[in-house]
Structures are given as C-alpha cells and as structure tokens.
Amino acid sequence: MKTYIGVDLGGTNVRVAKISEDGTVLEQLKSPSYAQEGREKVMENLIGLIHQIPDWQSCAGIGVGVPGPCNQETGSMSMSTNLPGFTGFPFVDTLQKEFGIPAFIDNDANVAGLAEALLGAGKGLPVVYYVTLSTGIGGGLVVNGMTVSGKHGYAGEIAGIVVRRESPKYNHLAPGAVENEASGTAVTRKANERIPDMHFEHAGQVFELAEAGNETARQIVAEVVQDLGQLFATLSDVLDPDMFVIGGGMMKSADKFMPQVIEEFNKLVQEPMRDVVFAKAELEEPGIIGAAMLPYSHGC
Amino acid sequence: MKTYIGVDLGGTNVRVAKISEDGTVLEQLKSPSYAQEGREKVMENLIGLIHQIPDWQSCAGIGVGVPGPCNQETGSMSMSTNLPGFTGFPFVDTLQKEFGIPAFIDNDANVAGLAEALLGAGKGLPVVYYVTLSTGIGGGLVVNGMTVSGKHGYAGEIAGIVVRRESPKYNHLAPGAVENEASGTAVTRKANERIPDMHFEHAGQVFELAEAGNETARQIVAEVVQDLGQLFATLSDVLDPDMFVIGGGMMKSADKFMPQVIEEFNKLVQEPMRDVVFAKAELEEPGIIGAAMLPYSHGC
Numbered sequence: 001m002k003t004y005i006g007v008d009l010g011g012t013n014v015r016v017a018k019i020s021e022d023g024t025v026l027e028q029l030k031s032p033s034y035a036q037e038g039r040e041k042v043m044e045n046l047i048g049l050i051h052q053i054p055d056w057q058s059c060a061g062i063g064v065g066v067p068g069p070c071n072q073e074t075g076s077m078s079m080s081t082n083l084p085g086f087t088g089f090p091f092v093d094t095l096q097k098e099f100g101i102p103a104f105i106d107n108d109a110n111v112a113g114l115a116e117a118l119l120g121a122g123k124g125l126p127v128v129y130y131v132t133l134s135t136g137i138g139g140g141l142v143v144n145g146m147t148v149s150g151k152h153g154y155a156g157e158i159a160g161i162v163v164r165r166e167s168p169k170y171n172h173l174a175p176g177a178v179e180n181e182a183s184g185t186a187v188t189r190k191a192n193e194r195i196p197d198m199h200f201e202h203a204g205q206v207f208e209l210a211e212a213g214n215e216t217a218r219q220i221v222a223e224v225v226q227d228l229g230q231l232f233a234t235l236s237d238v239l240d241p242d243m244f245v246i247g248g249g250m251m252k253s254a255d256k257f258m259p260q261v262i263e264e265f266n267k268l269v270q271e272p273m274r275d276v277v278f279a280k281a282e283l284e285e286p287g288i289i290g291a292a293m294l295p296y297s298h299g300c
Numbered sequence: 301m302k303t304y305i306g307v308d309l310g311g312t313n314v315r316v317a318k319i320s321e322d323g324t325v326l327e328q329l330k331s332p333s334y335a336q337e338g339r340e341k342v343m344e345n346l347i348g349l350i351h352q353i354p355d356w357q358s359c360a361g362i363g364v365g366v367p368g369p370c371n372q373e374t375g376s377m378s379m380s381t382n383l384p385g386f387t388g389f390p391f392v393d394t395l396q397k398e399f400g401i402p403a404f405i406d407n408d409a410n411v412a413g414l415a416e417a418l419l420g421a422g423k424g425l426p427v428v429y430y431v432t433l434s435t436g437i438g439g440g441l442v443v444n445g446m447t448v449s450g451k452h453g454y455a456g457e458i459a460g461i462v463v464r465r466e467s468p469k470y471n472h473l474a475p476g477a478v479e480n481e482a483s484g485t486a487v488t489r490k491a492n493e494r495i496p497d498m499h500f501e502h503a504g505q506v507f508e509l510a511e512a513g514n515e516t517a518r519q520i521v522a523e524v525v526q527d528l529g530q531l532f533a534t535l536s537d538v539l540d541p542d543m544f545v546i547g548g549g550m551m552k553s554a555d556k557f558m559p560q561v562i563e564e565f566n567k568l569v570q571e572p573m574r575d576v577v578f579a580k581a582e583l584e585e586p587g588i589i590g591a592a593m594l595p596y597s598h599g600c
Binding site for chain 2: 006019021028040069079127139141143148150151152153154155156157159160161162164165172173174229233234235237238239240241242250267268271272273276
C-alpha cells in the first residue's frame with residue numbers, strides 16, 4: 001500500500017504525518033509552527049520534521065494544507081494572513097527540491113473536504129461539498145476525488161457570499177456576507193449586541209439560550225437558519241452536490257439549528273434537489289489526512 | 301480526425317450534425333422535433349435523422365443536448381417541461397442500442413458551456429463558467445473540459461439563486477430568485493409594471509430607454525446590475541473560475557449593463573478574484589457543437 005506525507009500547517013502548530021492510502025496515520029509529529037518568527041524558520045522546522053519521519057523516502061508524495069487560498073499553477077499561497085511571508089512563496093518547488101518527490105499544496109478547507117470525500121462521510125460520491133461552520137465559514141469542492149481550487153485558489157471562499165444585502169459592512173467582505181451573518185463569530189457578536197445584560201463567549205451559548213425560550217436569542221437563530229438555508233440552496237443551485245459534509249465548531253450545536261436549516265433549504269430549491277444528504281463530518285483528523293491525500297488525488 | 305454525432309433537441313426543432321473534434325460541422329440536418337406528438341414520434345424522427353447522416357458508423361459517439369436537467373447515472377432527463385414524456389426515459393440506452401456507439405446526454409446550457417470551454421472563448425482554461433442571460437437565466441460549469449452536472453443534473457440551475465429576498469414569489473422558484481429579478485423576462489415585466497403608459501416587448505427596449513435618460517428605466521437597470529453583480533460574485537466565491545462566458549439574447553444590450561455589472565462584481569469579491577475574464581460567447585452554434593463534444597469530453 002502506498003504511503004504519503006501529510007502536513008497540516010497552521011498559524012500556531014504544524015503536524016507532519018506518514019499516512020497510508022486508506023487514511024491510516026502511521027507516524028505523526030507535532031510542533032509549534034513558529035509563524036511569528038518568519039517564513040525561513042517555519043520552513044526549516046517543517047523540513048526538519050519531514051526528515052524525522054522514518055523512511056520518508058518511500059512515500060509517493062507530500063501534501064500540505066495551509067490556512068489560505070493557494071494558486072495551483074505556481075504552487076504557492078495566494079494570500080496568507082496567519083503565516084506572514086508566505087504569499088507567493090514557491091512552497092511546492094521548495095519541497096520538491098528538498099525531497100525529490102511530488103508535492104502539492106491546498107487550502108485547509110479544500111483539504112478537509114478531500115479527506116471527507118475520499119475516506120469520510122462522502123466516500124465514493126462524485127460531487128461532495130464540504131462546509132465548515134466555525135468562527136468563520138469556509139467551503140471546499142471535491143469533484144471525482146479532486147479538489148477544485150479555481151484560478152486563484154479562492155473556490156470555496158464562500159464566506160463572502162451575500163445573503164443579507166441590507167446589513168452593514170464589517171470588514172473586507174461584502175455587506176451581508178454570510179460569514180458576518182451566520183458564523184459562530186457573527187452569532188456571538190449579535191447576541192452581545194442585542195442582549196447587553198449578558199456576555200457570550202461562543203455561539204453554543206446563544207443556541208442554548210434560544211432553546212430555553214429567550215426571544216432575542218430565538219430571533220438570532222432564526223436569522224442564522226434563514227442565512228444558512230440560503231447559502232446551502234445557492235450551493236445546490238450551482239453544483240447540485242451528492243452530499244454536503246459539514247464540520248466546524250458550530251456543529252456541536254447542530255441539533256439546535258440544522259433541522260431548521262434543512263427545512264429552509266427545502267423551501268428554496270427545486271424538488272429533486274431536496275434529497276441531497278446533509279452529513280456531519282466524520283473524520284477526526286481531516287486536516288492532516290486530507291493533506292496526505294493531495295498527492296494521491298493527483299495520481300501519485 | 302475523430303468525428304461525432306451532435307444532436308440539439310429542443311421543444312420546437314431538432315438538429316443533427318456530424319462534427320469533427322475541432323468543431324467543424326461536416327453535415328447537418330434539421331427538422332421539427334414533434335414534441336407535442338409525444339416521445340415515440342420524437343425519438344423515431346431523431347433516430348431517422350441520425351441514420352441519414354452519411355457514414356454515421358464511423359463516428360466515435362453521439363451527444364445530445366436537451367432543454368432540462370439530466371441524470372448522468374441513468375442517462376435520462378430528470379425533468380422535462382418542453383419535451384413531454386421524457387422525464388426518466390432511458391435516452392442514452394435507447395441510442396446506444398440503436399447505433400452501437402457510446403451516447404451521452406446533457407442539459408443545453410451545460411452543453412453550450414462545454415463548447416465554449418473546449419473550442420470557444422474559454423478554450424484551454426481549467427474552470428469555465430457559462431452563463432446564459434436570456435428570457436431565463438441558466439449556467440453550466442466545465443472543469444478540465446468536462447461538464448459538472450451534479451447529482452440530479454441541476455448543477456448550473458442558477459435561475460433559483462436568491463438575490464433579492466424581500467421580493468414576492470412569482471413561480472416555482474424561491475422569492476427573489478435571480479431569474480425573476482434580472483432575466484430578460486423580469487426586466488420586461490418590471491418595465492411594463494412600472495411604466496404603464498408604454499408597452500415593452502423585450503429587455504433591449506428597457507435598456508435603450510434607460511440610456512435615453514428615463515428615470516424609472518434607469519432604476520430597473522440599476523436593480524439588474526446589482527442582482528447580476530451579486531450572482532457573478534456568488535459564482536466566483538463558490539468556483540473562482542478562470543472565465544465567465546456569457547451568452548443569451550440580453551447580451552445584445554451588453555454595453556448598456558455589463559460594464560456596471562463588472563463594477564458591482566468588483567465591489568463584492570476579494571481583490572485577487574477581480575481579474576476573472578468576462579467574455580462574450582463566441583461560437584455561433586454552441587448547442588450542437590457542444591452536444592458533439594460530449595462523447596469527446598468523456599474520452600471517446
């Protein structure tokens with residue numbers, strides 16, 4: 001059975017693993033990513049970790065998941081906020097020169113989607129759309145076992161999809177962008193704004209308060225339901241996927257909003273599309289497994 | 301050079317052609333489709349036309365474009381309004397049994413997108429999104445030279461994407477669906493509603509009146525610009541295509557709204573995505589050429 005090196009590079013930590021093509025983690029190393037010490041330190045550390053993997057030479061390729069969009073033509077990040085100095089850096093070339101095996105890079109949401117499409121909830125399905133509902137909202141499209149990254153690697157940057165046009169502009173995203181309306185951060189922000197006598201740390205508290213009957217919290221959840229219903233309907237209109245695989249921290253409260261989101265979705269799409277499967281992400285480690293599956297998905 | 305049979309089957313007419321892999325139309329036959337006389341008559345006529353193509357036996361495959369979503373697994377239409385009796389009919393099997401060569405079927409917008417991606421404006425680009433702005437609004441996604449049809453063939457059924465949630469419900473689509481807000485039909489409807497002392501036959505008249513300075517017409521065009529800008533931004537957020545190829549009758553007035561649509565698009569998407577190319581459809585016969593390219597795109 002073939003094996004691959006998977007790298008999950010974040011702003012805080014980096015993990016490097018040797019993973020077999022069925023998704024079994026054979027070796028794993030973890031360390032701080034040293035993002036704030038600059039790119040050279042990050043790369044030196046990462047390369048050192050791969051060298052420590054026993055028999056890395058037998059691996060058929062290296063795949064790296066990074067926190068930002070990637071340009072597949074240049075093998076580099078298109079934009080990097082959590083990893084200073086990585087925008088445009090020839091990441092793939094650097095790894096290929098160092099290790100002499102094929103290397104690939106992709107955005108962490110695409111990579112997680114790839115893992116779920118190949119080995120998790122969406123195993124074997126032709127069109128799988130992965131959505132992460134977390135502090136932010138992200139997506140990843142996998143068609144016939146390959147991620148679709150788009151021209152600049154922005155495919156799946158669904159955070160910016162406008163669902164509530166009349167809303168104010170909060171940041172670089174368009175007014176009414178779904179991330180500013182229905183992410184965990186947005187739910188928490190709305191609750192702190194509208195229920196000033198309480199303090200909310202995360203969206204789960206708002207979902208609980210709504211369930212307990214608080215009218216303002218219920219209204220916030222109703223908005224989230226409307227906005228996420230519209231987001232999923234839009235994705236179905238564009239892609240008609242076999243399955244949505246949904247991950248991210250908000251899914252800890254899934255029972256408190258997902259049934260209503262699916263009801264809203266069903267109102268907005270044409271009848272045949274209503275049998276799309278809404279599945280919870282299954283894999284415990286989609287980030288690192290999906291990274292290792294990048295070279296696999298490219299035929300290595 | 302390989303040749304293929306392309307079939308463009310509509311509610312009114314059917315065309316059958318022998319087309320080489322570079323898109324040259326070598327033979328072409330046209331007849332009424334006899335849609336109202338029922339499926340058996342339609343198929344008998346269509347099969348007869350293919351038999352009339354000289355040396356059809358040397359063709360590497362048959363591709364059919366039809367006016368509605370198709371299920372690729374069953375090789376049939378998922379929904380057929382203009383061709384009564386075709387929902388679920390085993391179209392592909394029937395042709396394969398009759399002619400003994402591989403056959404494929406796809407929605408006409410997907411097929412037109414395939415033609416533009418392989419041989420027209422989007423030639424050679426990895427991710428091409430075709431949009432038709434006509435009496436309706438449709439789309440077709442082509443990734444690496446293959447159409448993406450989705451689970452039920454509804455991928456690209458972008459007519460239903462909600463852009464103006466507060467609007468009334470007009471038909472089977474969701475309230476505020478882009479087709480009911482920004483298609484040629486919608487523009488004409490809005491003008492006839494809001495400028496009751498005039499009568500409008502098509503959207504081009506509304507665009508002209510706006511250019512002549514009529515305030516109500518300008519407001520209608522401003523709404524179209526906002527809605528189409530948001531539609532294209534949404535598509536870029538999901539797919540980050542290399543190019544939008546835009547066809548359909550509204551494009552006769554392209555100079556009167558597309559520059560503003562692109563300006564609106566640029567406001568809504570993140571900076572790197574702003575260099576996506578908005579191209580006019582180039583091919584005169586994308587329907588029949590794209591149909592012939594279906595077997596080509598599947599490796600026949």
